Amino acid sequence: MSAQANPFQRTTIVIMFAVGFAAFVALLYGLGMGDPLASGKNGEAHGASNSIVGYKAFANLLEKTDVPVQYSRSPGGMDNEGLLILTPGPFTPTEDIDAVVQQRSYVGPTMIILPKWQVVQNPKLEKGWVTRGDLWGGDPGEAMLKDLADVSITVDDKARPGKALASAVGARVKTPEMPVTIKGDFIRTVVRGPSSGSALVAYRDDGGVYAQLDRLDESRIADEDEIDASFYPVVIVADADLLSNGGMADKSTARHALALVKAASTASDGGVTFDLTFNGLGRSENLLTLAFAPPFLSATICLITAALAAAWMAFNRFGPPVMEKRSLDFGKSALVNNSAAFISRMQRGYLVTDPYAEMIRTQSAEAIGISPHADEQEIHQKLDALGESGGNRFSTLFQQLVRARKPQEIADGAAALHAWKKEFIG
Template identity: 80%
Template sequence: MSRQANPFQRTTMMIMFALGFAAFVALLYGLGMGDPLASGKNGEAHGASNSIVGYKALANLLEKTGVPVQYSRSLAGMDNAGLLVLTPGPFTPAADIDAVVQQRAYIGPTMIILPKWQVVKDRKLKKGWMMRGDPWGAEPVTDMLNDVVEAKISVDDKARGRTPIASAVGGSVETPEHPVTIKGDFVRTIVRGPSRGALVAYVDDGGVYPQLGSLEKSHFTDEDEIDEDFYPVVIVADADLLNNAGMADKQTARHALALVKAASAASTGGVTFDLAFNGLGSSENLLTLAFAPPFLSATICLITAALAAAWMAFNRFGPPVIEQRSINFGKSALVNNSAAFINRMQRAYLVTDPYADMIRSQLAEAIGISPTAGEREIHQKLDALGESDGNRFSALYEQLIRARKPQDIADGAAALHAWKKEMIG
């Protein structure tokens, strides 16, 4: 069978297949991940934002000082060991924040950075940059903490900025613009406000947190039951102590590192910035699970099996084969087809007598033996012609007609034909 010319080169087909397969896998991955593939450069106040109210500078600073930093876009990140940094928006439900706090009571410390500034987009600015507006005010921010702790949020518009204020960690820090403070019976001060309340505090929930070094005595006494396994909940009322604008000041940046170190001192692990509360998370689905451990290994096996099957297909099959005629034209084709048919039917022994008689008739005619002569007489006259390879005609004749195996028949016919050519040419 012959092969038709392939209109496409093998290399071209393999490249097309590889690109198509990669695009298909990428499509499935994109559909499964959804929002987690969205860029964090949206100008909002969260750990992946590079705007004036974001916390990307803090994350970069932590990484450069050897602290492992990761970003969580799902509820699974709430179970990470180490410090979890929540940056909720001004209208995040209080019940959602409290659920995370309760869940992490025995997992790791939690830091809640309250929103401070409103932002406005400007097309003239770079992607992810924002123009800072007015503070959010006390009311929406206070509502966010209703289920976590009873506290009051205040915005001091009259306080003078750049004045030093006391801190229980990292020394003093300068007063930010429009300082936001928190105050409550179960709130212990870490960074004191310029006039009243705390810029940074932790929830006095009965745990023991010596690493935070509060500037105030705990509401609980030695006679109260204290749970030493609790992890602290730190509330940063004024975001300027940790956001990108604050990180521009070296003293504020040093204080931010000291605050993060103190908050996470009792835990193991790095720092996780939550992005789910900022609209950058997504719920898990079947496609998401396919690209996440432990199911990722099964997905890789399936992809490898598909590639192996494709490779076998490329090597097993080539250009299309042109089917030939069952019976070719010409005498040679007719003989070949007849021989093939006889061989397939395993009836080769039926042609031995006719072939031997045909050779004998040709020899008799060639040397002039009378057609009426008997078989015995013909054999005697042919044997008188001589031997070929030590064999006379009658012996070769008997050998052929008695043969039954295909190889014996072929050898006998060839020997009889050779004797004929040697004697009469």
Template identity: 45%
Template structure:
């Protein structure tokens, strides 16, 4: 059975919109699979650069951006191998060996600042995401274990009254005791000491180091006041090495501390001193805080230099889809073997007559049909003989072309091929409609 064009069930715009939405969703899925954990919200209340909690460092990131510094967040090893200044905010449970490997890898790549943890916090449920409550600064005394593979160090809490010192590490019995403990904790300052540490920022009261520099054989005149103005040529000095700065007191750079203008200025000065000829930006490491993203082929595909090839493939796919959409029109469907309604019945009967080769029999039958209809239109009795009916119909005036009923009837009966039958039937039907309605 021949095929025919069926009506399109969807408008062209609707099909294009569905295709565009599906294609965009597919690309978004590929990107999400490649990005992995990079799409997760990092504002989880912990102490890292993307956290807006009291112990986070998002204020420092915003402050650096306001000064024109390019700020980014490192979630994979590739982001940590840049020449920019790297700010590492390890947790108490971070692996010292991983931290050592990171620092040694960057020894001749760029400067590094390690901010030790200080505060133990608990999340505040039912409030803004990432909000926490300060509990105790006891993490500061355990923080040196993170540096165990880099340097032997010890931290100390300064500025705390002796009678409250033990309370900082005990569970308060009531709200008043907790309030007094927190008040003392907010006054505390953390200092660090060690054999291979040089003081960068000293505590104003005790003289101990709140910020220190690891002595690793490099030349850092911006951080070490005892360093010579010119690079020494001694065999033990490693030219081109970048510094590793340890910030023992996190309140010098976290959101809690940067609420103070002087502390914010001090934080910028520390970063400027630590830059030491590094890159022009700052990278906040998130891998030490459980927010890293592993490398895979999809993640590489969405980064230079492969992103250009991916974009070209996407455009080519869109072009092929566009060509296919306009080349093949609406869908084709097979013609029904048996249609519905009077027109389908007439069409089927005509096809059957044509296939059987009986078209020449249509003329006389149609002539008899038109005679009966004309007789009913004139109100002639059904019992009237055929000859009498023809005689009375012959009295009806001819059509506009001058052909009478007898002539039209003879043409209809004598027609044998399809064009002649169609022309005679059209003329006879026109005469009947014109004279009798």
């Protein structure tokens, strides 16, 4: 009969393995990364959002002007050198913002963009697009900054949009719609607001020297009044439209945004990092996350490569598969060999000396016609009368085997008694 055909083609098996392996790795990656796989197109005001209140256009503009941009979804991004841009929501705890600012005092500059517009989801629009609603007003901003400085945030609904405003970082910038301004004892103006003493963009006066920002409003803080004396500034953007996607539609506003980033980043190395943890897009570290992040990513790649190599060798083995040998063979010889091996492993060879010697004696006695009712002494006398083998008679060989205890002595005694039987009995 011909061999039964394989129901699966080799190519089919390879494809099934490849698809299953890729799905398994993708599952591990998805479990490890978690929220970072979620799209940032949720319509909120953050660096990955393409809505009118988001800052994706600003990030793209920075990239096109050769400024390195990255998005941070973990607390570790707070330690990145360069400018960190925080886009907190209206209910972000003030202690969280203050902790980041304190942490970055000697790491790099920080820019805080306060929320301005409420948004309304509209299913008729493209994914990530929203309808702009009412203003948040000043209460959320004042609450989230209270640990940094005592500020007052207001909405100037009487200001004329499009009016030129003076800026400490470059050319004038246009007044946005419904401008939001900030002022306070330790707040210094970067972009002057339409009303006296107010600012659309400011920096916190902590005793540090920031010549690139204080052209409109120099620091007036005395040494004894220093708040932090940070090496890097904390810039507060009260009116988000100066950096939002809607604001980037205006060329002069876009140019001013680039100048603001350049001024805030002076004396720092690195690019710009948009934090997403304050917008609910963060993730926590775990073992699977580390497996797909440097420096452990290289080890993960090596393990995957080794697994693929092992699978390839399995599909391309040399020759037909070898049938596994039975642990217990068929037949009397196999039974004897296995029993002997078992007795040897258990070191109980001395238990078989008496039975084996008596078996040889019984077989020999029957062969020469000795009565089965004869006693042991009579049997030994008649067997000894047959002759010697190797200088020893039957009774001597019998007693040597019975008294043997060591494995070698047992083997030698049994062999000598067997040789006597073979020589005189057959």
